[in-house]
Amino acid sequence: xxxxxxxxxxxxxxxxxxxxxxxxxxxxxxxxxxxxxxxxxxxxxxxxxxxxxxxxxxxxxxxxxxxxxxxxxxxxxxxxxxxxxxxxxxxxxxxxxxxxxxxxxxxxxxxxxxxxxxxxxxxxxxxxxxxxxxxxxxxxxxxxxxxxxxxxxxxxxxxxxxxxxxxxxxxxxxxxxxxxxxxxxxxxxxxxxxxxxxxxxxxxxxxxxxxxxxxxxxxxxxxxxxxxxxxxxxxxxxxxxxxxxxxxxxxxxxxxxxxxxxxxxxxxxxxxxxxxxxxxxxxxxxxxxxxxxxxxxxxxxxxxxxxxxxxxxxxxxxxxxxxxxxxxxxxxxxxxxxxxxxxxxxxxxxxxxxxxxxxxxxxxxxxxxxxxxxxxxxx
Amino acid sequence: xxxxxxxxxxxxxxxxxxxxxxxxxxxxxxxxxxxxxxxxxxxxxxxxxxxxxxxxxxxxxxxxxxxxxxxxxxxxxxxxxxxxxxxxxxxxxxxxxxxxxxxxxxxxxxxxxxxxxxxxxxxxxxxxxxxxxxxxxxxxxxxxxxxxxxxxxxxxxxxxxxxxxxxxxxxxxxxxxxxxxxxxxxxxxxxxxxxxxxxxxxxxxxxxxxxxxxxxxxxxxxxxxxxxxxxxxxxxxxxxxxxxxxxxxxxxxxxxxxxxxxxxxxxxxxxxxxxxxxxxxxxxxxxxxxxxxxxxxxxxxxxxxxxxxxxxxxxxxxxxxxxxxxxxxxxxxxxxxxxxxxxxxxxxxxxxxxxxxxxxxxxxxxxxxxxxxxxxxxxxx
Numbered sequence: 001x002x003x004x005x006x007x008x009x010x011x012x013x014x015x016x017x018x019x020x021x022x023x024x025x026x027x028x029x030x031x032x033x034x035x036x037x038x039x040x041x042x043x044x045x046x047x048x049x050x051x052x053x054x055x056x057x058x059x060x061x062x063x064x065x066x067x068x069x070x071x072x073x074x075x076x077x078x079x080x081x082x083x084x085x086x087x088x089x090x091x092x093x094x095x096x097x098x099x100x101x102x103x104x105x106x107x108x109x110x111x112x113x114x115x116x117x118x119x120x121x122x123x124x125x126x127x128x129x130x131x132x133x134x135x136x137x138x139x140x141x142x143x144x145x146x147x148x149x150x151x152x153x154x155x156x157x158x159x160x161x162x163x164x165x166x167x168x169x170x171x172x173x174x175x176x177x178x179x180x181x182x183x184x185x186x187x188x189x190x191x192x193x194x195x196x197x198x199x200x201x202x203x204x205x206x207x208x209x210x211x212x213x214x215x216x217x218x219x220x221x222x223x224x225x226x227x228x229x230x231x232x233x234x235x236x237x238x239x240x241x242x243x244x245x246x247x248x249x250x251x252x253x254x255x256x257x258x259x260x261x262x263x264x265x266x267x268x269x270x271x272x273x274x275x276x277x278x279x280x281x282x283x284x285x286x287x288x289x290x291x292x293x294x295x296x297x298x299x300x301x302x303x304x305x306x307x308x309x310x311x312x313x314x315x316x317x318x319x320x321x322x323x324x325x326x327x328x329x330x331x332x333x334x335x336x337x338x339x340x341x342x343x344x345x346x347x348x349x350x351x352x353x354x355x356x357x358x359x360x361x362x363x364x365x366x367x368x369x370x371x372x373x374x375x376x377x378x379x
Numbered sequence: 380x381x382x383x384x385x386x387x388x389x390x391x392x393x394x395x396x397x398x399x400x401x402x403x404x405x406x407x408x409x410x411x412x413x414x415x416x417x418x419x420x421x422x423x424x425x426x427x428x429x430x431x432x433x434x435x436x437x438x439x440x441x442x443x444x445x446x447x448x449x450x451x452x453x454x455x456x457x458x459x460x461x462x463x464x465x466x467x468x469x470x471x472x473x474x475x476x477x478x479x480x481x482x483x484x485x486x487x488x489x490x491x492x493x494x495x496x497x498x499x500x501x502x503x504x505x506x507x508x509x510x511x512x513x514x515x516x517x518x519x520x521x522x523x524x525x526x527x528x529x530x531x532x533x534x535x536x537x538x539x540x541x542x543x544x545x546x547x548x549x550x551x552x553x554x555x556x557x558x559x560x561x562x563x564x565x566x567x568x569x570x571x572x573x574x575x576x577x578x579x580x581x582x583x584x585x586x587x588x589x590x591x592x593x594x595x596x597x598x599x600x601x602x603x604x605x606x607x608x609x610x611x612x613x614x615x616x617x618x619x620x621x622x623x624x625x626x627x628x629x630x631x632x633x634x635x636x637x638x639x640x641x642x643x644x645x646x647x648x649x650x651x652x653x654x655x656x657x658x659x660x661x662x663x664x665x666x667x668x669x670x671x672x673x674x675x676x677x678x679x680x681x682x683x684x685x686x687x688x689x690x691x692x693x694x695x696x697x698x699x700x701x702x703x704x705x706x707x708x709x710x711x712x713x714x715x716x717x718x719x720x721x722x723x724x725x726x727x728x729x730x731x732x733x734x735x736x737x738x739x740x741x742x743x744x745x746x747x748x749x750x751x752x753x754x755x756x757x758x759x760x
Contacts, residue, residue, distance in 0.1 A: 001475045052427035059427040059499040060457035063746035066616045076616045080455045081435045096473035122434035234450035239441045366438045
């Protein structure tokens with residue numbers, strides 16, 4: 001298979017901006033192209049990832065985004081739902097041999113959008129789930145309750161994820177929410193949906209993220225140290241929550257596919273840093289288990305051991321993760337960008353102290369983790 | 380392409396939306412002679428969530444798509460979604476990361492309000508007042524006639540011929556939605572929708588789904604006696620604001636077709652292509668497309684249409700299936716074009732088969748007249 005390299009990434013901050021979505025997108029894409037020294041028409045193909053009308057109030061989002069993202073008169077496509085898919089599709093286009101470079105752009109203007117759950121309510125089918133009030137947060141709350149009951153994970157352990165991630169975010173210039181908080185602060189924050197507290201739920205952020213991909217030859221020309229695409233896995237689960245064991249998600253399938261493609265046998269040792277999508281604090285613990293970083297039910301103990309801290313052997317979400325920055329659709333591409341920066345050693349103040357040769361990026365959408373994707377990057 | 384499947388399109392109150400998706404998936408798997416376990420990956424697409432009120436409906440269709448435990452991608456580029464999902468599947472196979480990919484597009488328009496959704500493609504500040512498909516495409520028709528100084532009566536007659544041909548095609552096609560035969564006079568006397576577009580110049584709102592099975596060369600040769608081979612693909616998008624570009628000399632259509640012809644090694648499209656499925660929600664738009672896709676010189680489509688070049692039995696028959704004009708489940712419509720093209724080159728088109736078709740052209744258009752996508756298939760590798 002053809003190798004694909006990440007040449008460069010750029011991201012925008014998550015706090016509300018006065019720029020319009022077009023200006024905001026243009027600025028981030030231009031920044032990326034300037035860093036590489038390329039013109040937009042020198043890029044072979046564009047893959048956009050934008051949310052649809054329920055987020056932005058405009059149907060067929062890429063119709064509006066194409067000019068600002070640079071895709072005018074270029075072979076173009078768009079992924080909806082998850083921007084990590086746009087990354088993968090960009091890789092696939094290069095691997096096909098048709099293209100030498102691909103620019104992947106994910107964008108959303110959270111400050112102009114309705115609340116996340118106004119949108120996620122519409123993921124529910126209108127006949128059975130929606131009348132029950134199933135949306136992302138209520139589904140996550142049921143999953144958290146089951147997680148605590150079955151494995152004895154405590155509310156304190158879940159709250160500690162917030163302490164770690166918002167603390168890490170203090171060193172990430174792009175993060176939206178950053179704060180030094182204590183476990184008590186999290187536990188005392190407003191109850192959103194028992195047992196989920198306000199601080200355990202991700203915010204609603206702005207975000208444009210751009211990633212330039214290139215074939216091996218081209219990547220080596222454009223960057224002194226490209227980051228290589230090593231593995232990918234994705235898996236869907238059944239739709240209705242009652243049909244699933246909420247603690248046995250398809251993340252295991254997605255991860256095992258990604259690991260086998262990247263020839264990783266023991267992820268807890270061979271993955272050096274992970275950027276995980278945790279819209280709800282406890283999910284970081286659960287996802288760590290299903291990614292094979294620890295034994296089943298051991299997510300809380302893994303965190304307690306300090307292993308996933310910035311200076312631990314397997315730092316998880318040194319950027320602050322989705323709890324600190326949640327641009328809904330772009331959040332998956334942000335994970336990829338952050339993982340790539342860690343390998344490049346260019347993460348700045350939140351660069352992890354350990355040497356990073358292999359990094360993992362993860363993304364999820366759907367109720368209680370219906371659809372997971374895992375990307376492995378390598379030096 | 381080793382299999383295609385379509386639902387019976389129309390008003391499908393007899394099925395839930397997931398059941399309708401399943402009908403197409405089942406048909407495609409049966410046509411390909413494979414089981415769900417053989418599928419490595421799934422690509423899905425439909426119009427935005429406002430259409431039927433369920434957002435990211437691939438989640439809702441996980442079982443119907445036979446995607447549980449499998450990787451999935453979801454592509455959406457408005458009206459051209461059907462072609463974009465096909466391209467996604469093709470690149471997935473071509474990347475070497477999957478051997479068999481199931482591609483599915485769907486829409487159940489009777490459960491929503493298509494034009495309400497279309498109204499939200501234009502942004503809310505400057506251009507929303509001209510939203511909705513009939514307004515936009517009627518303006519394109521006027522721009523086209525004005526740009527090339529085409530006599531209105533001549534364009535009217537040509538558009539009517541397209542309508543008659545398509546409705547005859549739809550009448551023969553077992554999957555088509557609108558099954559009404561019309562005469563030129565019926566079309567020209569029909570009630571006005573937005574000038575110059577009349578009722579029989581406009582596509583319906585349909586419920587329907589389409590699925591195709593793509594396979595790597597090795598697998599296709601093993602599983603299928605007569606696969607349809609992908610010969611070329613093209614996609615281009617242009618400026619968002621309509622006034623920034625010409626829709627009479629429609630650059631995204633011209634460039635998308637050129638790219639596909641380059642890959643397929645086609646230099647004289649009208650001669651080398653045996654049958655074309657051109658996305659034609661509006662008859663007048665087909666006139667513009669026939670020129671921009673390179674089937675005839677600019678400004679001359681009405682003459683060619685009146686001469687019967689694109690009619691059944693003509694040099695390049697267009698839309699023998701009845702086209703989008705007779706069947707328009709939007710998220711599926713672009714994929715139906717490709718499925719029909721594949722059916723033609725594999726001799727499976729049934730009553731609307733174009734005899735001996737070896738090279739077939741498929742196309743879709745979307746956005747605020749912004750996107751054009753082309754896929755060419757052939758009977759030979």
